[in-house]
Amino acid sequence: MKWVLNPYDEFAVEEALRTKEQFGGEVVLVTMGPARCREALRTGLAMGADSSVHIEDDNFAFSDNYVVGKIIANEIKNLGEYDLIFTGFKIIDDESVQVGIHIAEELGIPHVALVSKVVRIDPDQKRVTCQKEIDGGHVIVDVPMPALITCPDAMNEPRYASLPGIMKAKKKPLKEVLVDDINLEALGLSRESLGKDGARVKTTSIKVPQIERKLKVITGKDNPAVKGDEIIESTHELIKLLREEAKVV
Amino acid sequence: MGWIFREEHEIFRKSVRQFVENEVIPHTEEWEEKGEIPRSIWKRMGEIGFLGIEYPEEYGGAGADFIYTLVFMEEISRCGAMGFPISVSTHTDMASPYLNLGTEERRKKYLPQIIKGEKICAIAVSEPSGGSDVAGIHTYAVRDEDFYKLNGSKIFITNGVNADIYFVVARVGELNEEDRHKGISIFIVDKETSGLKIGRKLDKMGWLCSDTAELFFEGCRVPCKNLIGKEGEGFPVIMRNFQRERLVISIISVSASQKALEDAINYARERVAFERPLSKFQVIRHRIAEMVTQIEAARQLTYYVSWLFSQGKATDMKVSMTKLYTTEIANRIAYEVLQIYGGYGYMREFPVERFYRDARALTIGAGTSEIMKEIIAKRLEL
Numbered sequence: 001m002k003w004v005l006n007p008y009d010e011f012a013v014e015e016a017l018r019t020k021e022q023f024g025g026e027v028v029l030v031t032m033g034p035a036r037c038r039e040a041l042r043t044g045l046a047m048g049a050d051s052s053v054h055i056e057d058d059n060f061a062f063s064d065n066y067v068v069g070k071i072i073a074n075e076i077k078n079l080g081e082y083d084l085i086f087t088g089f090k091i092i093d094d095e096s097v098q099v100g101i102h103i104a105e106e107l108g109i110p111h112v113a114l115v116s117k118v119v120r121i122d123p124d125q126k127r128v129t130c131q132k133e134i135d136g137g138h139v140i141v142d143v144p145m146p147a148l149i150t151c152p153d154a155m156n157e158p159r160y161a162s163l164p165g166i167m168k169a170k171k172k173p174l175k176e177v178l179v180d181d182i183n184l185e186a187l188g189l190s191r192e193s194l195g196k197d198g199a200r201v202k203t204t205s206i207k208v209p210q211i212e213r214k215l216k217v218i219t220g221k222d223n224p225a226v227k228g229d230e231i232i233e234s235t236h237e238l239i240k241l242l243r244e245e246a247k248v249v
Numbered sequence: 250m251g252w253i254f255r256e257e258h259e260i261f262r263k264s265v266r267q268f269v270e271n272e273v274i275p276h277t278e279e280w281e282e283k284g285e286i287p288r289s290i291w292k293r294m295g296e297i298g299f300l301g302i303e304y305p306e307e308y309g310g311a312g313a314d315f316i317y318t319l320v321f322m323e324e325i326s327r328c329g330a331m332g333f334p335i336s337v338s339t340h341t342d343m344a345s346p347y348l349n350l351g352t353e354e355r356r357k358k359y360l361p362q363i364i365k366g367e368k369i370c371a372i373a374v375s376e377p378s379g380g381s382d383v384a385g386i387h388t389y390a391v392r393d394e395d396f397y398k399l400n401g402s403k404i405f406i407t408n409g410v411n412a413d414i415y416f417v418v419a420r421v422g423e424l425n426e427e428d429r430h431k432g433i434s435i436f437i438v439d440k441e442t443s444g445l446k447i448g449r450k451l452d453k454m455g456w457l458c459s460d461t462a463e464l465f466f467e468g469c470r471v472p473c474k475n476l477i478g479k480e481g482e483g484f485p486v487i488m489r490n491f492q493r494e495r496l497v498i499s500i501i502s503v504s505a506s507q508k509a510l511e512d513a514i515n516y517a518r519e520r521v522a523f524e525r526p527l528s529k530f531q532v533i534r535h536r537i538a539e540m541v542t543q544i545e546a547a548r549q550l551t552y553y554v555s556w557l558f559s560q561g562k563a564t565d566m567k568v569s570m571t572k573l574y575t576t577e578i579a580n581r582i583a584y585e586v587l588q589i590y591g592g593y594g595y596m597r598e599f600p601v602e603r604f605y606r607d608a609r610a611l612t613i614g615a616g617t618s619e620i621m622k623e624i625i626a627k628r629l630e631l
Contacts, residue, residue, distance in 0.1 A: 039256055
């Protein structure tokens, strides 16, 4: 299987880079996940991010959104001051949509979900104005910074990692954080609350929906082997099926 | 990832693949019809850093190694029109590397424009009288104070119509029968140079989206500072860059064949005959199994020699073996995959028809299979 960066997170990276290009500052990538996430971080660094934090520890595997949000928020706090946090609005593997919101809650900052466009950033007043799409129109939301924005589909067109960018990314800092580096108690967590066993939400099963084949072929008059009486018979059968099974006549 | 590629090579591969899918494949039909690729795609490649892979950062390059070039060539060769990688690699690997042996002043002038894709390069070696016998070329240059005057003609020049910078091989002085290689020199010729005439765009069997031209030099006045390296000592320089050129052709051969085979496998799985998919017939299964094996062997040889090349250790014998094998295999595969498609394969609307035509030039361009065998035989001291 080929693992890819969550596409919504890719929009978040691109949006952060565009914000930096406009206002200056620094883009730091933060993720939690196994070793293979490093390629995604390197890609983000190659796209233009400045540094990254990788929370990588098997103890965190399959933790629930609450735990993930808390741990990531804690790492963001450790980074010092910040103005904006961009996250994907959801993750495509289990369709969960809560991590970004949990982070904002944990940090005590406002969040604007599903932002189709960042309309204005006012660095002096420390405010950000966002546009959200709703049925038949859009809503403009204005919040103080720091704030968290979650990014929906087609928010922007993420750039390619350029070759000079890839070469530069090799020298950019990639900080690794293990479970032992985190004061779980201070976060109100314990070892037991981590991972699959500690998760408050249990996934009991994942199923591929069974698609029922509904096509039924009744041999008709195109078949030269079918004789007169049989045609009538098959017509009768068709009417019967339309009436009793399909219930359309 | 394989033994040769690291994580950053794979990140680069992803970038190139996305670029090819979004910005090349949707346009190949149009480019094939027009017989050229647009300026805009060169500039775009320049922006993303694709045209300066191995050039130093001071000229705008990425300062990367040949393995990145390998990745780049592999990915752009999957676009379904071989003319595209041929045109691009002529610019990046077959022509512009001669500047590495030019003066610093010339590098500073030309490389940034080349790397940005603002100026396109061509290499002019082959002549109507012959291409393989580089020492036997007839185009000659005569020194005239601060200039050289070039006379003669070139043929089959890739990017010939649209290039801005031509790297032209010409002889200075009479042919010395004792030492035929002596006198061969390389010049940078700007398109606007007086006495350079671009002939017609040649009509080809394949590689349609790469423009190919004839060039005529009629007292073409080239400033002396445009001489690359030392006068009369260009032959070994050309032979050295031929190694890069041949290796790139090998990469294109393997990667385009791989793509054509993947398409053919998908077709064989879907196409039903005698109430079974083609892929269930032993004759087809075995044919595919054979081709997959041939491509794997060709690829591993190409990877190995590419790695040697990146270490500065690829001999001309190894490179010749690679070029010979990969291009011959590409043609065998072109024949075999087209056969799987049957009548559809003969139709223009199926990409395999183009691949069949495109593959044909591989055993000819950048040194024919016969020349490759001669080099190998010579190194064996037969």
